Amino acid sequence: MINEGHHERLIAKLQYFADFIQQTKLEQEALSIVIDDKILRLDIQKRILIYQQIGEEYHDIFKDILYR
Secondary structure, three states, rough: OOOHHHHHHHHHHHHHHHHHHHHHHHHHHHHHHHHHOOHOOOOOHHHHHHHHHHHHHHHHHHHHHHHO
C-alpha cells in the first residue's frame, strides 16, 4: 500500500511532467511566431502538434491515475 506522503510526491512528479509538456508546447508556439523560414516553421508546427498529442494522452492517463 502506498503511504500518503509517497502518493503526494508521485502526484507532484506527474503534474510537473504535465506542466513541462505544456510549457515546451508554449515555447514552440512562441518560436513559430518569430521564425521567418517556412520549412523551419513547418517543422516547429509539427512539434507543436506532437506536444499537444502527448499532453492530451498524458492528461487522460493522469486522470485515470489520480481518480483510481
